[in-house]
Amino acid sequence: EIVLTQSPATLSLAPGERATLSCRASQSISTYLAWYQQKPGQAPRLLIYAASNRATGIPARFSGSGSGTDFTLTISSLEPEDFAIYYCQQRKTFGQGTRLEIK
Amino acid sequence: EVQLVESGGALVQSGGSLRLSCAASGFTLSIHWMSWVRQAPGKGLEWVANIKQDGSDKYYVGSVKGRFTISRDNAKNSLYLQMSSLRAEDTAVYYCAREKLGSDDFDIWGRGTMVTVSS
Numbered sequence: 001e002i003v004l005t006q007s008p009a010t011l012s013l014a015p016g017e018r019a020t021l022s023c024r025a026s027q028s029i030s031t032y033l034a035w036y037q038q039k040p041g042q043a044p045r046l047l048i049y050a051a052s053n054r055a056t057g058i059p060a061r062f063s064g065s066g067s068g069t070d071f072t073l074t075i076s077s078l079e080p081e082d083f084a085i086y087y088c089q090q091r092k093t094f095g096q097g098t099r100l101e102i103k
Numbered sequence: 104e105v106q107l108v109e110s111g112g113a114l115v116q117s118g119g120s121l122r123l124s125c126a127a128s129g130f131t132l133s134i135h136w137m138s139w140v141r142q143a144p145g146k147g148l149e150w151v152a153n154i155k156q157d158g159s160d161k162y163y164v165g166s167v168k169g170r171f172t173i174s175r176d177n178a179k180n181s182l183y184l185q186m187s188s189l190r191a192e193d194t195a196v197y198y199c200a201r202e203k204l205g206s207d208d209f210d211i212w213g214r215g216t217m218v219t220v221s222s
Contacts, residue, residue, distance in 0.1 A: 043212035092150040
């Protein structure tokens with residue numbers, strides 16, 4: 001079973017800054033990786049699929065990259081509404097999440 | 104509008120049973136694999152079960168095998184999760200999620216329904 005490890009657990013940044021979130025797979029998964037955003041009291045929302053494709057309606061400041069075992073979600077310039085928890089996912093496995101909080 | 108709406112969550116005693124429902128609208132349910140994903144309070148996401156378009160194939164996470172049953176009624180645009188022998192560790196928000204065509208990603212989620220199992 002593939003294990004996804006996200007880092008850091010918590011990231012503290014200010015609005016306008018660039019956020020870089022990491023997801024590492026325990027074995028190669030090609031580009032079969034998705035990213036989700038979850039805000040308190042809400043369901044997760046698909047942001048990125050197939051490692052680098054933005055889902056419908058997702059702003060261009062969100063981008064994904066990587067292949068094999070190392071993946072990155074980048075938010076180019078943080079907006080106030082971007083502070084949330086982010087999960088990576090491959091097949092039926094989720095990472096443990098990265099909490100993006102306001103500094 | 105594409106939408107999933109869960110219902111059926113409740114407070115139940117350990118060992119009890121519960122049936123969750125998920126009503127789909129705004130899209131053709133019958134062409135999608137569908138899943139249930141849960142989230143324990145303050146914890147991350149855990150996939151629970153999924154079901155093929157015609158209901159012929161079903162898969163479960165190990166911790167619920169033999170206790171939970173996923174099913175669907177495409178004519179009623181509905182997905183179900185029958186839960187029995189409930190344990191305290193089953194306490195979570197249960198989300199219904201649509202699997203994106205041709206992939207394992209979850210592109211549409213419901214708002215979730217809370218299941219609390221008291222011991």
